[in-house]
Amino acid sequence: MDDSHSVEETAFVVDEVSSIVKESIEGAIGANFYQQNRVNVWTSNVVEQCLSQLSKLGKPFKYIVTCIIMQKNGAGLQSASSCFWDNTTDGREHHYSTSTETVWLGDHCLSNLGVKPVHSVSQ
């Protein structure tokens, strides 16, 4: 397998992730109004659906998907996120309208973290 071929397969395509997330949200929540007795099912469905579609992409990544659903009644909500990872292989995509964040972590590590890699994770 030459380098350019493997780079394509292991590169992260943000648009691909974005559309997976949007479809998962629409599929799980769609046009529903906030309902306290259903919201836990919705958040679970969003993250599970996202994760399932992402893992089907078959790329060598670990994923973390978080979803926050909040009722609109004027309360303030602020969120922040900070990461310690490898900027060349890892990244995230944030879907603002419903606060769903997908993080992907490549399986290569670099010595800028102070740890020397011996081999990569094999799936």
Next chain:
Amino acid sequence: MEEYHPGDEVSFSPDEASNVVKECIEGIIGGVDYSQNKVNQWTASIVEHSLTQLVKQGKPFKYIVNCAVMQKSGAGLHTANSCYWDTTTDGSCTVRWENRTMYCVVSVFAVAIVL
């Protein structure tokens, strides 16, 4: 910063991480009331301080720290997360904290760096 030596045991300790996070939250929003014009500084500080303290432990992990602060006004808030990783080496913990005027939810995800 502690040095990691290959051969050291690699495991994520949710309790240790929880304590680190709780101290960071208390230090930043411990005795204050929700304030719309300060909340963005608070969430940024909480994630940065938590991350710094975690990295100082010198363990071979990549970290993601998320923080949400919500004003207490009767609104419902629900969060969920799901991870696709190596369950033998990776882990997470979530800290839920509140005071009289706000809720704070911080999640830490730790992914082992393969050696």
